[in-house]
Amino acid sequence: GFPGNPGLKGARGDSALSYHSAFSVGLKELVPATNVPIRFNKFFYNDQHHYDDVSGKFRCVLPGVYFFTYHLTVYTKDAKVGLYKNDKAIMFTYDQYQESNVDQASGSVILRLEAEDEVWLQVYGDEGFGGVYADNTNDSTFSGFLLYPAIPTPAQRR
Amino acid sequence: GFPGNPGLKGARGDSALSYHSAFSVGLKELVPATNVPIRFNKFFYNDQHHYDDVSGKFRCVLPGVYFFTYHLTVYTKDAKVGLYKNDKAIMFTYDQYQESNVDQASGSVILRLEAEDEVWLQVYGDEGFGGVYADNTNDSTFSGFLLYPAIPTPAQRR
Amino acid sequence: GFPGNPGLKGARGDSALSYHSAFSVGLKELVPATNVPIRFNKFFYNDQHHYDDVSGKFRCVLPGVYFFTYHLTVYTKDAKVGLYKNDKAIMFTYDQYQESNVDQASGSVILRLEAEDEVWLQVYGDEGFGGVYADNTNDSTFSGFLLYPAIPTPAQRR
Ligand SMILES: [Ca+2]
Numbered sequence: 001g002f003p004g005n006p007g008l009k010g011a012r013g014d015s016a017l018s019y020h021s022a023f024s025v026g027l028k029e030l031v032p033a034t035n036v037p038i039r040f041n042k043f044f045y046n047d048q049h050h051y052d053d054v055s056g057k058f059r060c061v062l063p064g065v066y067f068f069t070y071h072l073t074v075y076t077k078d079a080k081v082g083l084y085k086n087d088k089a090i091m092f093t094y095d096q097y098q099e100s101n102v103d104q105a106s107g108s109v110i111l112r113l114e115a116e117d118e119v120w121l122q123v124y125g126d127e128g129f130g131g132v133y134a135d136n137t138n139d140s141t142f143s144g145f146l147l148y149p150a151i152p153t154p155a156q157r158r
Numbered sequence: 159g160f161p162g163n164p165g166l167k168g169a170r171g172d173s174a175l176s177y178h179s180a181f182s183v184g185l186k187e188l189v190p191a192t193n194v195p196i197r198f199n200k201f202f203y204n205d206q207h208h209y210d211d212v213s214g215k216f217r218c219v220l221p222g223v224y225f226f227t228y229h230l231t232v233y234t235k236d237a238k239v240g241l242y243k244n245d246k247a248i249m250f251t252y253d254q255y256q257e258s259n260v261d262q263a264s265g266s267v268i269l270r271l272e273a274e275d276e277v278w279l280q281v282y283g284d285e286g287f288g289g290v291y292a293d294n295t296n297d298s299t300f301s302g303f304l305l306y307p308a309i310p311t312p313a314q315r316r
Numbered sequence: 317g318f319p320g321n322p323g324l325k326g327a328r329g330d331s332a333l334s335y336h337s338a339f340s341v342g343l344k345e346l347v348p349a350t351n352v353p354i355r356f357n358k359f360f361y362n363d364q365h366h367y368d369d370v371s372g373k374f375r376c377v378l379p380g381v382y383f384f385t386y387h388l389t390v391y392t393k394d395a396k397v398g399l400y401k402n403d404k405a406i407m408f409t410y411d412q413y414q415e416s417n418v419d420q421a422s423g424s425v426i427l428r429l430e431a432e433d434e435v436w437l438q439v440y441g442d443e444g445f446g447g448v449y450a451d452n453t454n455d456s457t458f459s460g461f462l463l464y465p466a467i468p469t470p471a472q473r474r
């Protein structure tokens with residue numbers, strides 16, 4: 001007889017493409033309060049709404065490995081900022097300010113997060129360390145994104 | 159007659175692995191011009207040629223979510239740089255220079271781009287803000303990469 | 317004859333999900349030695365153990381395109397650091413220190429690596445450039461991650 005029809009197309013392969021978590025936020029003015037989460041209120045990207053501007057915290061929805069980075073304009077006084085994970089400071093960035101010498105300070109870190117874990121920045125110490133500045137043409141920012149989702153790998157699923 | 163031969167094996171599934179867009183470029187000398195795109199002329203990585211050193215602009219080929227970052231050596235005078243998306247400044251980094259105190263300034267941002275969107279850096283303001291410096295052993299750089307391509311997710315395609 | 321049997325299900329698409337390589341490390345104190353790799357001894361993330369704290373080097377296991385970034389606290393003296401790839405300095409970051417003006421310096425770069433390639437940071441020059449500082453509440457860090465593994469794309473395999 002004649003050859004049969006071609007078989008069905010194979011199933012689509014798995015893809016990492018549906019695991020998205022990223023945010024990129026900034027400040028509109030000098031951080032007013034110390035020892036509480038910095039509430040970034042300018043949004044460059046937050047499509048998944050995993051950064052919450054009410055609490056000032058990124059809350060992990062997709063477990064996995066994340067990259068975080070921040071860039072601070074240091075003006076009017078020194079700036080000391082801690083990056084917190086669930087109430088524990090993981091990393092510190094300190095830059096001293098001197099008159100007529102606006103500076104820039106930055107930090108970044110990679111962390112493995114579970115669902116519900118929270119990550120944020122806050123001024124570490126009293127008002128003397130609160131020189132995290134921003135205005136219309138000076139930015140201070142905080143960004144993060146999911147690098148590797150913690151889902152079973154193809155090998156693990158076979 | 160006999161049954162026909164089995165059909166052909168299905169096509170391999172889609173993969174995120176073929177969506178690549180990244181560049182990492184630097185300067186060879188002080189930025190000479192202000193209020194025009196900084197033309198980075200030293201290449202650390204630009205395999206997809208999405209950064210164009212003639213225009214000084216990254217042009218988006220693959221729509222999606224991108225991460226951009228830059229690091230500037232501040233020397234000889236203050237440095238103020240804007241990150242532009244299609245003729246609009248999205249973000250500003252300012253660092254004042256004082257004699258015998260070379261500084262470093264940096265910024266980063268996550269942006270969703272459509273095909274043809276362009277992103278670049280330029281000195282914001284007059285020559286007094288043009289202190290973006292580089293030489294053989296001092297770098298000023300601009301890098302970016304595609305985080306998440308904007309293609310239909312497996313769930314959406316079913 | 318009768319139509320043939322349906323074809324076999326297509327192979328599972330390759331997934332980027334199993335290609336993980338990331339590290340994020342810091343310092344506990346001022347870098348003591350110059351012109352040798354900085355040995356970061358504080359670990360924020362190093363699940364794949366691709367960063368080796370004995371040599372101070374990241375060693376590439378998965379060929380591909382990598383992003384590296386570092387953030388340095390500049391204190392007690394100037395800081396000049398080179399990012400090395402296999403004994404060649406690829407990039408330099410220099411920040412001058414002045415009394416009572418702690419600074420922050422940072423850099424980042426995207427590089428394509430082959431298996432066995434090594435990437436690290438080291439103070440460039442003599443002790444006068446060794447101001448890379450850290451203590452309990454001041455961090456200096458080095459992080460990196462695999463952006464795009466260098467495996468055949470679906471198109472190339474057909
Ligand atoms: Ca400065």
Ligand SMILES: [Ca+2]
Binds near residue numbers: 261414
């Ligand atoms: Ca300095």
Ligand SMILES: [Ca+2]
Binds near residue numbers: 096097098419
């Ligand atoms: Ca300073």
